[in-house]
Amino acid sequence: MLKPRPINGNTEDITIISNGVKIEGKVTSTGSIRVDGALKGDLNAKGNVTVGEQGKINGEIVANIVTIGGNVVGTVNAKEKLVLETKCVLTGDIITKVLVIEAGAKFDGKSNMGDIREVSTPTIATRIKDENKTGSG
Numbered sequence: 001m002l003k004p005r006p007i008n009g010n011t012e013d014i015t016i017i018s019n020g021v022k023i024e025g026k027v028t029s030t031g032s033i034r035v036d037g038a039l040k041g042d043l044n045a046k047g048n049v050t051v052g053e054q055g056k057i058n059g060e061i062v063a064n065i066v067t068i069g070g071n072v073v074g075t076v077n078a079k080e081k082l083v084l085e086t087k088c089v090l091t092g093d094i095i096t097k098v099l100v101i102e103a104g105a106k107f108d109g110k111s112n113m114g115d116i117r118e119v120s121t122p123t124i125a126t127r128i129k130d131e132n133k134t135g136s137g
Contacts, residue, residue: 013029013047014047017055019052027039028043033045034050039058045064048067050069051072053070057073059073060077061077061078062079063077067083068082073092078097084099085102086102087104088102095113
């Protein structure tokens with residue numbers, strides 16, 4: 001059993017979605033989440049989100065600090081910091097104050113850096129669907 005570890009004197013709840021686990025739907029947490037499995041849907045955490053190298057998310061991510069080592073398709077709103085690790089593949093827009101991109105990370109989308117707390121932007125999947133409706137030709 002994992003025990004909460006103290007961070008700045010506080011204990012923090014960490015939820016782990018293990019490799020081999022697939023979830024469809026919206027996931028919310030008052031703590032932090034680590035995704036090593038697959039999530040098709042939005043993820044909203046009051047704490048931090050880590051997507052491991054085997055992790056896959058197709059949906060919007062909202063959290064304080066987001067670290068991506070796996071594959072994400074969708075908008076990422078990291079209120080404090082976003083870290084794209086070496087094996088990361090991110091297809092979608094990002095909103096954050098601090099952006100760290102390690103050598104080898106792949107990012108395709110727009111970035112917005114500033115003090116933006118609540119931003120409602122369509123996900124890349126929504127934009128692609130809208131483009132298909134209007135036709136491109």
